[in-house]
Amino acid sequence: MNDDEVRGRIYDVTMRSGRPPLVAELGGPEVVESLQRLAAGRVIVMRDEIVMVAPFSAVVTPFLVESAGVSYFANCIWDALGIPAMLHRDAEIHTSCGDCGTAMNVRVENDAAHGDGLLHFAVPAREWWNDIVFT
Amino acid sequence: MLYFRSEEHIDRWCSAWKMDRGAVLTLDQGWRLAAAWFTEDRRAPEWRRRTVDEVEQVFGELGLSSPFWSLR
Numbered sequence: 349m350n351d352d353e354v355r356g357r358i359y360d361v362t363m364r365s366g367r368p369p370l371v372a373e374l375g376g377p378e379v380v381e382s383l384q385r386l387a388a389g390r391v392i393v394m395r396d397e398i399v400m401v402a403p404f405s406a407v408v409t410p411f412l413v414e415s416a417g418v419s420y421f422a423n424c425i426w427d428a429l430g431i432p433a434m435l436h437r438d439a440e441i442h443t444s445c446g447d448c449g450t451a452m453n454v455r456v457e458n459d460a461a462h463g464d465g466l467l468h469f470a471v472p473a474r475e476w477w478n479d480i481v482f483t
Numbered sequence: 484m485l486y487f488r489s490e491e492h493i494d495r496w497c498s499a500w501k502m503d504r505g506a507v508l509t510l511d512q513g514w515r516l517a518a519a520w521f522t523e524d525r526r527a528p529e530w531r532r533r534t535v536d537e538v539e540q541v542f543g544e545l546g547l548s549s550p551f552w553s554l555r
Contacts, residue, residue, distance in 0.1 A: 352528040352529075352530075353528070355525065355526075355530070356525075356526040356527070356528060359525045359526045360526050363526070389532065390532065391532065402521075403517075403521055424484040424485065425484050425485060425486040425513065426484045426513060426516065426517055426520075427484075427517075428486075429513055429514050429516075429517035429518075430517040430520060430521035431521075433514075433517045433518040433520070433521040433522055434521040434522070434525070436522075443486050444486075445486065445487050445488045445492055446485030446486060446487050446492070446493075446496050447487055447488070447492035447493070447495045447496040447499075448488065448492060448495075450488060452486060452488065454486075454510065456514070459518070460511075460514065461510050461511065461513070461514035462510075463510050464488070464510075465486045465487055465488055465489075465510060466486070466487050466488075466489065466490065466493060466507055466508065466509060466510070467484055467485075467486060467487075467507065467508040467509075467510070467512075467513040468484065468485055468486075468487055468493045468496070468504075468505060468506070468507055469484050469505045469506040469507075469508070469551070470484070470485075470497070470500075470502055470505040471505065472505070472550075472551050472552075472553075473538075473542070473551065473552045473553060473554055474553060474554050474555065
């Protein structure tokens with residue numbers, strides 16, 4: 349597989365199952381090199397495994413997205429909204445206030461989002477990739 | 484990027500984290516940004532990350548043109 353095919357496989361698995369694939373599920377050493385290039389190109393975030401492939405998170409986060417019977421974790425509220433946008437499906441987002449922890453839900457339905465909260469972007473755009481996990 | 488109940492909760496979070504207040508979007512603005520950003524099929528072989536010019540065009544079309552949104 350070339351890098352584009354590896355990226356396509358990662359997104360295909362994640363969009364269908366809700367979780368990014370493990371490295372071992374993707375293939376052998378040549379895939380590891382592709383993953384390193386995709387990470388260098390800011391398409392994915394790697395530790396030993398894929399941890400982020402925007403808008404999806406491989407680890408549990410406070411942004412749970414449910415759509416068509418599949419559960420996904422998003423990296424942030426922007427990504428949580430990005431999951432139904434990418435899937436082109438309605439979704440329910442279960443999250444909480446970043447300050448007080450009160451549970452909050454957002455319903456994405458018919459190309460509109462319904463809820464009572466506000467999004468806060470703490471880091472200026474040019475600095476997002478300085479520490480993408482914090483961002 | 485976090486989600487908050489109100490402006491007051493955003494200010495409390497910024498104070499607790501000793502951070503300046505960033506950019507605040509309504510849920511509708513956030514949805515339109517997410518819809519514009521993530522609408523492309525990233526499974527497609529021809530997909531590429533946006534250039535700086537393309538990113539700023541997406542932001543600009545949504546009215547996000549303050550220095551906070553600049554990539555330069």
